Amino acid sequence: MTSELSFEEVTVRYGRSTAVDAVTLRVPAGRVLGLVGESGSGKSTLARAAVGLVPPTGGRILLDGRPVPARGRPRPVQMVFQDPYSSLDPRMTIGETVAEAMPPGVSRPRRRAEVARLLELVHLDPARAGAYPGQLSGGQRQRVALARAIAGRPRVVIADEITSALDVSIQGAILNLVRELQRELGLSILFISHNLAVVRYVADQVAIMLRGRIVERGPADQVLTAPSHEYTRALLDAVPGHRLTARSNP
Template structure:
C-alpha cells in the first residue's frame, strides 16, 4: 500500500477557445491508510478529480501515482487499485442484476475461483458492510437508499483496492441514514486501514470521517492540512467563508454521534468554527463567483477575498501573481495567509 499522489494534474473539457479547465495543476496526496476529505462548492472540480483518478475522465496534464508508480491505463486487464463509490447508488448498480451478482462480478479471480468460493466471498463482503446474506438475492429496487450504498461499498471492496474514492456518498441520503453510512466508513477504515479520498460539500461530514482536509476552489487546491488545524484555524479566506456559511458543526456532529458507533474524537470543538463570518459576509455580499471559463488572473479568489485587493488596494500582488502553498504540514495558497485574523464569530445555524 502506498500514497496516492496527484502531481500537477490538469483536466480540461472542450476546445482551447471555448473549453473549461475543471482541474488546474492540482497537487494532492492521500497518505496510505488515511482519509482525505476534499471539500469545495459546486463546480470547484472535486468530482472531476475523482473521475480522473479512476480513469473515467482523461487527464490533460500531470500524473497520478500510487506508491510512486503510474496507475494502470483504463481498460487494461486485471484488478484496479482504485475503486469509486458514486453519489447515487441506484444508478451505479445494474437494476437487472441481484445484489449478489453485482458484487460477485467485481470479485477478482485470484481472490475466489469457482461458484462456491465466489458465493462465500459475497457473503463475507455483505457482512463486512452490515448486510445479511439474504440480501444477495434481492434486486437494487428492493433495497433502501442506505442499503444500496452499502452494497456499492461492498462492490468497491470486492476488488481489494488500495484506495477508495467516495464521491458525495451520503448527500442523497436522509440525515439518520447518513450517520449509519458514515459510521460504517469509520469502522471499515479502522478494521482494514483503508486509504480514502472522501469528497463532500458538508464540512461536518468531512470533519467526522477525515484525518486530512483539502479545500478546492475553481480547480485548485487552496488549503491542505490536518482536519483539526484546517477547520480549527483556517488560513485561507475561502476556507473561512465555507466555515462561516456552514451549519453549527457542533450540533451536526452531535447528531451523527448518536447514530451507530461512538464518535470518540470525531465531534469538533468550539475552536473549529472560530472564523470571521461577519467580515466575510460583508465583503462577499455583492460579489458573483468567478466564471470558470475565464478564471481571474493571479489568485483566483481575489475578486471575492475580504483580505485581498478589494479591501486592501495595496495588495496588487493578489491580482498579478498566483500564490504557491508554503511548504508546511498545514499549507494555504494565499499571499497573506500568515496575516489572516482568527477572531471568533458564530457560524450560521440550522433552522429548527
C-alpha cells in the same frame, strides 16, 4: 495492502474550460483525506481522472510512485458514486453485483462465501444476496456499493459525495460504516464532499478545492479550527454551530 495515491500537477480540461488546474495532492497510505468544495469546484472530475473515467490533460496520477494502471481487473483504485441506484445494474442481484467486482479465478463456492462475508462487513444480511437494487432502500444500496468497491481488494477507495443523496437519518450510519471499514481494512480513502460537517467526521486530513485548485490543505483539526484561506472560513461559517473539531459526531 494499502497505498498512497498522489496527484502531481494534474490538469483536466473540457475544450477551453479548465475543470482541474494543476492540482498536487496526496492521499496517505491507510489514511482518509477529505476533499471539500462547492458544486463545480472540480473535485469529482479529479476523482474520475483517478479511476480512468476522465483523461488528464496534464500531470500524473501515481500509486506508490507509479502511474495508476489504465487497464486490468480488478482496478487498484475503486470509486463509490453519489447515487447508489444509478451506479448499480437493476438487472443484477446484489450478490452478482458484488461477485462481479472480485478478482478473476475465484471458484463459485468461494465467491458465494466472499459475497456473504462482504455483505456482513457492510452490515447487510447475506440472505439479501438474491435481492435486486430496486428492492433495497437508498442506504442499503449504498452499502452494496461499498461492498462492491472493496470486493476488488483495492489499494485506494474514492468516495464521491456518497451521503448527499441519502436521508439525513441514514447519513450518519453510512459515515460510521466508512470509519469502521477504514479501521478494519486499513483503507486509503479519498472522501469527497461539499459539506465540512460530514468530512470532519471521517477525515484525518482535509484539502479545500475552489475553481479547480487546491487553496488549503492540512491536518483536519488544524484546517477546521484555524483555517488560513477566506474560502475555508466561509465554508466553516456555513456549518450550523460553526465550532468544528476533527472526528466529532456529525
